[in-house]
Amino acid sequence: MLMKEKVSVITGAASLRSIGYAAAELFAEHGSKVVVVDVRMDDEIVAAVRASIEEKLGRAAVVHGFRCDISKPQECEELVRQVLALHGTIDCLVHSAGIVRSQSFMEIGEQDLDTMLDVNLKGTFHICQSVLKVFAQRKAGNIVNLSSLAAQRGGGLVGGAHYAASKGGVLSLTKSIAREFGHLGIRANAVCPAMIDTPMLDGLSAERLEGITEGIPLRRVGTTREAAGACLFLASDLSGFVTGATIDVNGGSHIH
Numbered sequence: 001m002l003m004k005e006k007v008s009v010i011t012g013a014a015s016l017r018s019i020g021y022a023a024a025e026l027f028a029e030h031g032s033k034v035v036v037v038d039v040r041m042d043d044e045i046v047a048a049v050r051a052s053i054e055e056k057l058g059r060a061a062v063v064h065g066f067r068c069d070i071s072k073p074q075e076c077e078e079l080v081r082q083v084l085a086l087h088g089t090i091d092c093l094v095h096s097a098g099i100v101r102s103q104s105f106m107e108i109g110e111q112d113l114d115t116m117l118d119v120n121l122k123g124t125f126h127i128c129q130s131v132l133k134v135f136a137q138r139k140a141g142n143i144v145n146l147s148s149l150a151a152q153r154g155g156g157l158v159g160g161a162h163y164a165a166s167k168g169g170v171l172s173l174t175k176s177i178a179r180e181f182g183h184l185g186i187r188a189n190a191v192c193p194a195m196i197d198t199p200m201l202d203g204l205s206a207e208r209l210e211g212i213t214e215g216i217p218l219r220r221v222g223t224t225r226e227a228a229g230a231c232l233f234l235a236s237d238l239s240g241f242v243t244g245a246t247i248d249v250n251g252g253s254h255i256h
């Protein structure tokens with residue numbers, strides 16, 4: 001049990017097919033109390049997430065959920081207040097909420113750019129800032145932010161330039177947090193996934209998907225559990241001396 005009795009806040013976990021959900025399941029398996037967060041979260045979804053986790057584990061798990069739009073700073077503050085009222089503390093944040101849009105550079109309008117940056121970049125800033133207020137007080141805490149291969153290679157297999165830029169910003173934010181808060185024992189790291197089998201890949205045709213997987217050294221898409229595994233490593237004491245790092249979960253599609 002790598003996360004025994006820890007309180008983990010996991011964003012972007014409304015879909016049972018998402019990386020956020022897989023992280024919630026894996027963290028619960030490792031003894032964590034989990035708080036799943038999403039702009040789409042409601043009582044029904046929380047119940048479905050809890051039922052799915054408990055079915056997988058074959059035992060009861062401590063699973064709560066809250067609705068929060070991470071692009072709104074006051075909602076991130078309220079989320080943290082609710083989690084503190086519930087559990088008294090937060091040990092770790094896995095921030096997986098995000099949006100993607102496939103658009104060519106010249107197609108991206110002002111509104112597209114604003115929406116992408118508001119959710120993926122400013123949303124990451126807001127949720128991290130709210131959680132860091134707690135972490136700074138406790139002089140402990142751990143952040144794992146989901147970035148993307150798109151940030152590393154300039155454009156994704158799915159997302160446009162605005163998506164890549166937003167995820168590049170997530171990497172820079174994560175490194176800045178690691179540098180600024182390291183002296184307090186707070187760690188921050190990023191995961192860069194690519195081609196993980198989630199709703200984000202639903203827009204790709206079968207032919208396009210086949211063409212892409214042919215170019216991946218492991219010749220397949222990744223599972224959400226494999227992405228969650230990297231999050232667990234970074235959130236747990238196994239990676240105690242790792243901060244400001246980026247872990248690739250891409251089947252070798254970007255070796256650098």
Ligand SMILES: NC(=O)c1ccc[n+]([C@@H]2O[C@H](COP(=O)([O-])OP(=O)(O)OC[C@H]3O[C@@H](n4cnc5c(N)ncnc54)[C@H](O)[C@@H]3O)[C@@H](O)[C@H]2O)c1
Nearest residue numbers: 012018019039069070097098146148193194195196198200
């Ligand atoms: N799936 C992949 O191959 C892949 C590749 C690279 C990066 N990523 C990144 O990994 C993360 C998880 O991706 P996924 O594939 O599980 O996606 P997903 O679409 O299954 O999950 C993302 C979740 O974020 C939520 N969300 C969107 N806007 C929000 C907001 N304003 N506030 C709160 N929640 C919001 C959505 O409702 C959704 O449930 C994302 O940040 C994504 O960019 C995924």
